[in-house]
Amino acid sequence: MNPGDNPNSLALAGAEPRPTVMKFGGTSVQDADAFARVAAIIRRQRLQRPVVIVSAMAGVTDALLAAIKLALEKGAPTALEWLEPHFGRYSEVAEHLTSGEAYGEFVRFLYAARESLRQAFDTMRRYPGTIPPLRDEVVSYGERLSATLLAAVLTNDGLPGRAADARDCIVTDEVYGRARPRWEDTVARARQTLQPALAEGVIPTLGGFIGATLDGATTTLGRGGSDYSATLIGAALQAREVQIWTDVAGIYSADPRLAPNARRLERLAYGEATDLALYGAKVLHPRTIEPVERLRIPVSIRNSYDPEAGCSMITPDSGAPPGAxxxxxxxxxxxxxxxxxxxxxxxxxxxxxxxxxxxxxxxxxxxxxxxxxxxxxxxxxxxxxxxxxxxxxxxxxxxxxxxxxxxxxxxxxxxxxxxxxxxxxxxxxxxxxxxxxxxxxxxxxxxxxxxxxxxxxxxxxxxxxxxxxx
Structure with missing residues (x-):
């Protein structure tokens, strides 16, 4: 079932203000300066009841996929050695932007992640039949590390950040690597997990791109799926807006590298944005708009490096005249x-x-x-x-x-x-x-x-x- 097919499934209890879902891509969290910018953006919108979706640091998902290949060919120690510089990137951010208990919580999670990855690599090499589900388990760690680290950064900055596990929110089928969400289950789980935290005034941080089957096996939504995670969560919570924060201030009329005079599209219809994503534009995952379209939740594309640069708004109607x-x-x-x-x-x-x-x-x-x-x-x-x-x-x-x-x-x-x-x-x-x-x-x-x-x-x-x- 798709969002909006059963309006009764979307009824929210109580009269709490609608949250704002904020998704930050890999380039928006690629180093300590980037994490600091993200924390500042969230601080400015802390009264909008933010729910934050975050990608892996830029390059980490590719590194995890390469580590799987190394583990199968040469064993877990070689794969972990390959990943060590990327673990170091997360550690460097933690050392610069966290301290005390916030730092300790992240370090404990990082050590646990290393051990879980070692076990997954060993199992995949010994039992090839486990490769499809464990591949998703392995690549999920980029986003899970980012979500845990961002929660620690927010906490250290005096904000009530708390990492939530996206696998407790987004329920999918069993198609590893390109899973499809189970909508009714996702609505129920997302609300059960996130609404109590929002009621406490907490800012939940979740890894994008990740879900789980009904049996709890980790799945992923396909490359670039963090945008999709954001709108799934936005639709489940009936958000006032879903914000996609990246390294450009919106969607442009063409790739600026191809057409230097390309201009930002200030407003697009849902269908226009979807077709651009399907046929070449890299700013959005092609399925991003599906969950929010029938609920008429606006989606904005914003630049985390220049938050005041403006944005593209995606709404039911772009206002473009016929033939435009x-x-x-x-x-x-x-x-x-x-x-x-x-x-x-x-x-x-x-x-x-x-x-x-x-x-x-x-x-x-x-x-x-x-x-x-x-x-x-x-x-x-x-x-x-x-x-x-x-x-x-x-x-x-x-x-x-x-x-x-x-x-x-x-x-x-x-x-x-x-x-x-x-x-x-x-x-x-x-x-x-x-x-x-x-x-x-x-x-x-x-x-x-x-x-x-x-x-x-x-x-x-x-x-x-x-x-x-x-």
Whole structure:
């Protein structure tokens, strides 16, 4: 069940003011100066009943994944030695920003984390069947260390910080590495865990990206999932706002490295922000908006390095007039799978059969289409695509076009599912592109093209259609 499907599940007891959920990404907590900035931001909003979600320090999740590989190849001691500089980064922040009991609590947690990681590495090497669940257990420690350290920093700064375990709040299925939340259970657990702390005036700090199954096994929501954690908690608590604090002051009309004249989008609709995240913008996890959309909870994107720099607000409606074009992005690493069916595959259900085959191999499908000439799937490229195509050979002639990109134009296009925006078509006349029809969203128009041409096409679209807007 999704947020909003059962309004009765969302009724909050009492009349306490709604909290503000604040999520801080890895670059916002990468060192002692960054932690100090975060503490100052939280202090300024302490009367807004903050609930804080925090990522691992920048680079730590990648280090934990590399440590798993080392543990499997060379053993736990080598893996722990590899992680020692990252443990040192957490220790350095604690030494600079905490003291007394707050420092002691963090140090005890750090030592316990080392021992738990050693045990997990040993178990994975001895029993390979434990690798999927223990991989999630291992990579969760970056966020758990950050949440415990931030609570200690807040406490040392005179604020009532207290670390909470995100696994007690977000309940998921058993798909390790890309778990899906169980909404009703998450609402119940999040409120049971966090509402008493808020009633005491405590500022809870939780690791993002982490959940647990009903049986208590640690799961993760996929890379970048801390944004998703924040909106899940925000929806469960009916927050007044979810703030995503990162190293940029909002969402821009294009990647500023690609289009120097890109401008911040002061306001976006939920669908516009979701499509930007899906098709290339790196500021948000693609599923961030799902939990809050039906509850109409606003989400803001803010810069922890410059809190007064302004933000992008994501709300039910951006106010963009019909036909307005707001942003351009692109996503590389795509491929197109073409099938010219034969035999039984000529039946009406062939497109469904193609989707099932791709899904069985774990291929992420972005778009499916059928015509008298055959079937086409736009997919995220990888070895899974080659394996799926081997299974599809019995269906007919199969071709794969690799090194493709999805070019995405975001705006207020309305509900017409086949009409092409004339200005977009004109601006792309210099490039070989294939529009993906029917359009999957009223907020975007997608084009498949050669990966090498995508940056130039995005730059040209932005220059012609976005930069000259008032």
């Amino acid at each position: 074009i707001l942003a351009v992005t692109h996503r590389v690493g795509m491929a197109a799978v073409h099938v010219r069916p034969s035999g039984a595959w000529r039946a009406a259900g062939a497109l469904d059969d193609l989707a099932r085959t791709l899904n069985a191999h774990g291929v992420l499908v972005e778009h499916l289409a059928a015509s008298r000439l055959g079937l086409a799937a736009t997919v995220e490229d990888g070895e899974e695509v080659r394996a799926a195509c081997r299974d599809l050979r019995g269906a007919g002639e199969v071709r794969v076009a690799a090194e493709r990109a999805l070019l995405c134009v975001v705006g207020n296009f309305g509900d017409e599912v086949t009409e092409l925006h004339p200005a977009v078509s004109e601006a792309l006349a210099d490039f070989r592109v294939t529009p993906l029809l029917p359009h999957p969203s009223p907020y975007s128009r997608l084009f498949l093209m050669a990966e090498a041409d995508a940056p130039a096409a995005a730059r040209q679209l932005h220059a012609r259609l976005v930069e000259n807007l008032p």
